[in-house]
Amino acid sequence: MRVVIAEDLVLLREGFVAILEAAGLEVVAAVSTGPDLLEALLTQRPDVAVVDVRLPPTFTDEGLRAAIAARKEIPGLPVLVLSQYVEQLYARELLADNSGGVGYLLKDRVFDVAQFMDALHRVAGGGTALDPDVISKLLSGGRQSSALARLTPREREVLALMAEGRSNAAIAQRLVVSGRAVSKHTASIFARLDLPEDDDDNRRVLAVLAYLNG
């Protein structure tokens, strides 16, 4: 799998390269600025990109903007955005094009290498990986309270894990219940939120988020 990395701090950049290469991925470009990232994304067309939000020259949300711009050119280009902090605002912007292949995680999620690689593969496969911090903010926001009030606490838990991008099997494992119980919950969630049922992981999340956004 071919990967582009954008991170301006040398220590972290080398850390990412080491982790990814250890997992058998090919790092085709490791850049440190927003413009370089945009160029690398458009010319290399990697299978997935790992992008830091804050990059030179402006040291603002340069990385995020480059990722969004690249996805305008190449719809669905898989991008996993990492940051020292997560903002709902940015999550919504990343998901706004509804074409999947988006991840948005706190940088320290990398500590759990197995989970991080799992998220990376999910994104590369067109799925989604949202940080639990973003999910909890999305779920506690005022706009959604009336819709979510219709769910039971257990269903909320399942919805949160779904939004992170997990499959039914993974959710079952996490909540220590059977796969059939999870299917029952998801069906109930879709019914209560008036969403058509869909097997596709990615489309489930997008549907949920679209509903939350509305």
Add this chain to the structure above:
Amino acid sequence: MVDQTSTVRRAGFPGALSGRRLRLDFKAPLRGLRLFALKIPALVLFALSLASIGYLLLGVGVLLLPAATAGLRRVADAARRLNGRWAGVEIARPYAPRPEFSAGPVGWVERVRWILTDRATWRDLAWAVTDPVVGGVAALLPAALIAYGIEGVLLPFLWHPLTSAGYEDWYALVIHVHGSFGIGALFAVPIGLASIALGLTTGPALLQLHGRWTAALLAPSAEAILGQRVEQLAATRTEVVDSQAAELRRIERDLHDGAQARLVAMGMRIGAAEQLLSSDPEAARRLLAEVKDSSSKALSELRNLVRGIHPPVLCDRGLSEAVRALALDSPLIVEVVSDVPGRVSLPVESAAYFAVSELLTNATRHSGAARVWIDLAHSDNLLRISVSDDGHGGVDPDKGSGLRGIERRLAAFDGILTLSSPESGPTMAILEIPCVLSSPKTSSS
């Protein structure tokens, strides 16, 4: 207020000024009378103040002077207010701010010194003694002209009763009121009517004149304005420095007890794991897992700390987007409307952001509101942000230290916080900060 706005509206038409001069104004003469009435207590208080100064050495004056000048200041304030309302001449209070006085006799002497060293005191006294003459003419003239006019109109009817009572006088310097009624006496009627008309039309102009005269003595001198400004700047500077120092102390403590302590603990655990690596690899693995956990917690603490110092989204996107991010994170339904076509300076941005954040927190915790509306606008070098909710109101601005904190933060930029929160709601807070916009906004999202 009503007069001012209508004046403004009239001023919008061409030839408005001449139209205004010719208008009959029934209010102005009455207002002149009220202004004139104010000059009588002013004169009495002038005499009292002067006597107090004379008796200062006897001790009585020390007790009397503060009372006399306080009275005079109240009368002068009334004159300032009425001139602002009727003549459109806004006059600011010129007095030096009141310092803290010691208790007992020492305090009385300090009070007298504070009064006597304030130049505004002497200007008040000069106003009180000259105003009945100079201002008096301007204030009284319209009413006097009307009264004189009425006498002229009534003169043919009053002629007989007056003359038979032995009254003798000249009216308008041309009609000799004495002896038997002559046809010449009828001329008093048109003269009287002219006098009434003059009184009714010159009123507004004379009120203006009166206002300008009042301002000449009662408005703060350039020196007093500077003095007040210096006083205010010194006060806000002290507050800014104090709150900054407190903020730094808080950050230091948070780092010391939080991330720093965690790093120490992590180092110790890694050391222990190193020791156990060969003898008990399973225990070493457990320790390393704990270290990983600990580093996540340290990062999360640092993240919260950074958010409190300067939220990254504010740095990335500027005020409007940062407020939108706040709105998204709020448990209430928050609508944000922004019309700020550029970025304000970083310190102003930060102060405004934290003020909005505090107001939003207040609305969430105390107001019982379900919805909040935030409006940001910038025009005429003024950033104006309103935060209103549909809660139950009754916010006491003196009670919450949060609101005081906002005021302090804004004061450093000459910004103000206005709060309207009647019982049973709604609550509306308006922040106004004078500032200029820098570069126009680069495209966002």
